[in-house]
């Protein structure tokens with residue numbers, strides 16, 4: 070296993086390094102072609118197509134989609150059947166996630182002008198949302214909490230969750246997490262066919278208003294394609310971690326932090342930036358030593374070999390510049406004074422500060438959401454939050470007096486645009 074090793078003094082960042090790193094993972098054309106066909110078929114044939122793809126990709130043998138729905142009784146039984154430590158850990162995580170997200174609630178507001186005209190914004194929640202919970206290579210009960218709790222806090226009426234169950238195995242922690250979070254319906258579906266079912270609706274799966282949640286490159290491509298028919302939260306594809314380290318953290322800790330995201334997916338991306346060449350050597354040695362003991366070592370090896378990199382930077386300021394280009398899903402600042410340094414970071418899904426703050430704490434229980442933008446979309450997207458499940462309507466109530474002043478302004482501008490009906494509509498309200 071060989072991880073790419075660069076120094077910015079040898080490989081110029083702008084002209085070479087950007088090209089050397091594989092950033093465009095989730096936009097792979099071959100995946101997009103497969104996904105386009107699946108979505109077209111789901112739209113045309115509904116349940117029958119979803120069932121066929123599910124049986125093929127998840128190696129199940131269901132004869133109807135109804136068979137793939139999990140009842141509320143089964144969700145509750147899963148929760149009650151968990152070992153106490155697991156049930157308590159789920160509840161602690163759920164409480165912390167809820168407390169954090171309650172701070173994000175947007176509320177309605179309005180103000181009244183001197184002439185009595187009222188202007189404002191009315192906030193409402195979405196009616197029905199689809200929550201994608203990944204489940205191909207690993208089960209993600211934590212993603213159930215991260216998807217469902219903000220939706221509940223926002224006041225969404227109906228939560229429809231999909232999760233693939235390879236070989237028909239229903240993960241009890243995932244089911245328990247759905248019970249704790251108050252999910253209304255759960256279907257054992259995954260990949261592009263699950264996203265299509267939620268977006269277009271089928272005989273069995275209800276159509277939703279928005280599809281949220283992370284997934285592999287097939288899920289990310291499907292979400293991109295259904296956007297417009299339904300809303301989507303962001304592109305949350307294969308996981309990424311960028312560690313910036315001053316060279317003073319235990320190299321084993323940093324190696325394991327890189328593994329923590331690499332073990333998600335062969336397409337995950339784990340990169341370390343440090344000005345200290347000896348430290349990079351030590352982390353490299355730690356990686357080679359520690360990988361042998363990892364149950365998911367094959368995935369880690371592929372991810373680190375294909376997409377990982379150890380990069381020697383001139384200084385930490387250059388590391389910040391490179392980070393802002395990469396716009397990683399997760400950024401660890403493993404250094405002295407990380408809070409001050411964080412001010413130089415513009416683009417990252419979540420920033421983990423200090424040597425004790427491993428990214429894994431954020432994945433499970435710190436409180437902020439772990440559904441985060443990937444593939445450089447942190448340049449313009451934010452973590453999943455309550456705001457993704459709320460929307461705003463503008464409020465305008467013009468007084469009789471306001472209609473006089475605003476009417477003249479509007480009519481003048483409307484005539485300027487050549488729009489007679491607009492102008493006259495405003496003028497009808499003018500007192501002669």
Ligand SMILES: NC(=O)c1ccc[n+]([C@@H]2O[C@H](COP(=O)([O-])OP(=O)(O)OC[C@H]3O[C@@H](n4cnc5c(N)ncnc54)[C@H](O)[C@@H]3O)[C@@H](O)[C@H]2O)c1
Pocket residue numbers: 103126127202203204205206207209212233258259260261262283284285286287288305306307308333334337398439440441442443
């Ligand atoms: N960004 C985030 O917030 C976040 C959070 C958790 C997990 N993740 C990422 O989610 C992903 C989970 O991936 P996963 O694979 O374990 O589960 P998944 O649920 O995303 O994908 C499984 C589904 O992919 C589809 N699929 C697999 N191979 C296919 C093929 N050849 N053709 C068509 N469809 C195919 C199948 O339908 C299958 O059900 C990982 O990449 C992980 O890094 C991201």
Ligand SMILES: N[C@H](CO)Cc1c[nH]c[nH+]1
Pocket residue numbers: 209211212307308309330398432439440441
């Ligand atoms: N790191 C993932 C987001 O990229 C979230 C997760 C869930 N479980 C473990 N990790």
Ligand SMILES: [Zn+2]
Pocket residue numbers: 308329330333429432
């Ligand atoms: Zn993770």
